[in-house]
Amino acid sequence: MNAAAREKSFSLAKSRRTIQWLVVIGTFVIGLRHIMPGEVSRGGSFDSFCAFGGIETLLPYLFNGHTLKSTNLFNFSVLLGTLGVSLVAGRAFCGWLCGLGAIQDFVAEWTRKLLGESRHVRGKRSKTILPLRLPASIDRPLRYAKYFVLALVLVASLYMVFPVLLLCCLVCAFFSLKMSAFVWLSLIVFLAGSVLVERFWCKYLCPLGAALAIFNKISPVRIVSDNNHCNHCGRCDIECSMGIRDVPDNLSDPECIRCMECLETCAHEDALTLRVLKT
Amino acid sequence: MKINPRYYPAIIIAAYVVFLLLGILLGFGPERGGEGHGRGALMQLACLTLETLA
Numbered sequence: 001m002n003a004a005a006r007e008k009s010f011s012l013a014k015s016r017r018t019i020q021w022l023v024v025i026g027t028f029v030i031g032l033r034h035i036m037p038g039e040v041s042r043g044g045s046f047d048s049f050c051a052f053g054g055i056e057t058l059l060p061y062l063f064n065g066h067t068l069k070s071t072n073l074f075n076f077s078v079l080l081g082t083l084g085v086s087l088v089a090g091r092a093f094c095g096w097l098c099g100l101g102a103i104q105d106f107v108a109e110w111t112r113k114l115l116g117e118s119r120h121v122r123g124k125r126s127k128t129i130l131p132l133r134l135p136a137s138i139d140r141p142l143r144y145a146k147y148f149v150l151a152l153v154l155v156a157s158l159y160m161v162f163p164v165l166l167l168c169c170l171v172c173a174f175f176s177l178k179m180s181a182f183v184w185l186s187l188i189v190f191l192a193g194s195v196l197v198e199r200f201w202c203k204y205l206c207p208l209g210a211a212l213a214i215f216n217k218i219s220p221v222r223i224v225s226d227n228n229h230c231n232h233c234g235r236c237d238i239e240c241s242m243g244i245r246d247v248p249d250n251l252s253d254p255e256c257i258r259c260m261e262c263l264e265t266c267a268h269e270d271a272l273t274l275r276v277l278k279t
Numbered sequence: 280m281k282i283n284p285r286y287y288p289a290i291i292i293a294a295y296v297v298f299l300l301l302g303i304l305l306g307f308g309p310e311r312g313g314e315g316h317g318r319g320a321l322m323q324l325a326c327l328t329l330e331t332l333a
Contacts, residue, residue, distance in 0.1 A: 015288045048309065074309040077302025084298025085291050092291045221282065221290060263284060274282045
């Protein structure tokens, strides 16, 4: 295969989907490994693999000198890995490496298929009713909820002995099958929400996404649009799972998860390009 | 500088792995026993240094 053909056959969307499946399977394996008897002998609990656990336990660690129950120092390494991705490429962790994000993408895809979309045509609006795209008047205020959740969790972490989100941890529900009444409730909300609205959890409730949003403004690796080549056809708007409006003008939007679907969808050469800084 | 999109997945995975390893090297490694850990040796050293400087 020559270089041009190899270039043409490469698909960012397929790479992303492969990585997402690997993340989901890998997390499930780690989860299973940790629900077996003797969890504490296997390098800490399942919760110690959680990036958000690192955020939850950071303030107690700095102020009181010890981590919250069920978290340990490894949470900081996982958090550092997540922050590293964000420092380089903004919220790419949410778009590529988050297990919950992957499940939401799968649910949205399966919903469309169940409702009769046999083949998704890139850049063309789906004819299925679900997932919905909420009107801006409802969507915009709801997006601030995740920042409120983040603030609430950070304040609560100073007064709790265990991570407060553990009470309704979706990662535990999906990957380590640790269920409680509250976890069941949040699981139902998560699944129903994901069927109704694409990336429901990321848009409105995810505190990790809220914490990483700022990095979209400072990360050096970013998508850049060129108005000389872009004809504002709107194909990228249609494909954006985070529902960002006027994508080419809002490429540093805090909501962007850098999934690169816009870049993959764009039909005009050099209208959208991936660059280090803006130069 | 323009980047070929095919390298993007490698860039984010590499960033994740490098920073994860950095965390482990800083002393935030997986620990047996699991929960409620105190400051690691490096952090203790950093805190002591700061206190001494102050």
